[in-house]
Amino acid sequence: MESSLWLQTLISGLTQGSLYALVAVGFNIIYNVAAMPNFAQAEFATIGAFLLFYLTRALHLPMLALVVLIALMSTIFGVLFLKAIMYSAKRLSHMHLVLITIGGMYILQGSVLAVWGIDPIVLQPFSGARAIVIFGAKIPTQSLWVISVTLVLTALLYFFFSRTIMGKALRVVAEKRDIAGIVGINVNVMDAVAWGLAAAVGAVGGVIIAPLYPFDYQSGMMILTMVFCSVIVGGIGNLLGGLVGGLLIGMMLAFGAAFFAPWKEVAVFVILIIILSIRPQGLLGGKRS
Numbered sequence: 030m031e032s033s034l035w036l037q038t039l040i041s042g043l044t045q046g047s048l049y050a051l052v053a054v055g056f057n058i059i060y061n062v063a064a065m066p067n068f069a070q071a072e073f074a075t076i077g078a079f080l081l082f083y084l085t086r087a088l089h090l091p092m093l094a095l096v097v098l099i100a101l102m103s104t105i106f107g108v109l110f111l112k113a114i115m116y117s118a119k120r121l122s123h124m125h126l127v128l129i130t131i132g133g134m135y136i137l138q139g140s141v142l143a144v145w146g147i148d149p150i151v152l153q154p155f156s157g158a159r160a161i162v163i164f165g166a167k168i169p170t171q172s173l174w175v176i177s178v179t180l181v182l183t184a185l186l187y188f189f190f191s192r193t194i195m196g197k198a199l200r201v202v203a204e205k206r207d208i209a210g211i212v213g214i215n216v217n218v219m220d221a222v223a224w225g226l227a228a229a230v231g232a233v234g235g236v237i238i239a240p241l242y243p244f245d246y247q248s249g250m251m252i253l254t255m256v257f258c259s260v261i262v263g264g265i266g267n268l269l270g271g272l273v274g275g276l277l278i279g280m281m282l283a284f285g286a287a288f289f290a291p292w293k294e295v296a297v298f299v300i301l302i303i304i305l306s307i308r309p310q311g312l313l314g315g316k317r318s
Contacts, residue, residue, distance in 0.1 A: 039280065043280065046275045055073070055226070058223050061199070062203050069110065070256070072138055073137075075244055108224055154240040155240065178237050198214050258298070282297060
């Protein structure tokens with residue numbers, strides 16, 4: 030009985046943490062290229078969840094096709110966000126740009142409210158509502174989808190940044206933005222790639238987690254706090270750090286809810302302070318993916 034509780038709590042934490050991890054990975058992609066935090070990143074998870082809810086009923090396409098379509102639409106949204114909001118203010122100071130991303134967060138949040146309303150949405154699991162019993166623990170099949178997609182997608186992104194020409198170009202912009210144009214790299218194109226890719230990753234996070242957790246127009250705001258913790262714990266600017274930090278934060282919340290529910294958020298921030306006291310740059314900080 031005790032082992033099943035621990036296993037079920039572990040899977041729950043990894044599932045919840047997977048959402049934080051994917052949004053944190055997108056956060057780090059933009060931070061690497063633009064050297065600034067994008068506080069609107071979590072809103073793309075909300076947009077992805079709502080798009081899946083309505084496109085499922087409107088188009089009746091296979092789930093894989095819907096996920097690809099939503100990723101493409103979110104990529105376009107991310108590029109439009111960059112062009113419409115960030116480029117018009119790119120000559121402003123770093124602090125002004127950060128404040129603009131916060132304003133962009135509220136714009137996206139208000140857009141979701143205006144288009145889809147206040148009611149939360151609930152989606153059907155990809156493989157049905159049945160659960161798999163492992164050592165007495167009932168594991169929803171959707172949790173396995175969430176964890177698997179998160180690991181595979183993060184691995185593909187790591188390969189993209191470390192092995193492909195475009196990925197290496199993005200890394201050059203991240204490290205030497207001022208001189209990237211001298212070697213023939215179009216910085217504006219790289220910015221668009223980074224913002225579009227980050228938006229798609231965040232949307233996929235919302236798509237895969239939505240069958241387990243209801244989404245409403247304010248969900249992005251609640252996700253953002255834990256994503257920011259995930260980025261700090263894992264190491265800001267590091268893709269694998271985003272994955273590790275997100276999964277750790279998810280497990281902290283799950284075990285906190287299981288064993289000392291009233292203090293679960295407090296426990297997360299206490300552990301965050303301890304980690305930063307020992308390793309201020311985060312667990313994997315100092316190594317850009």
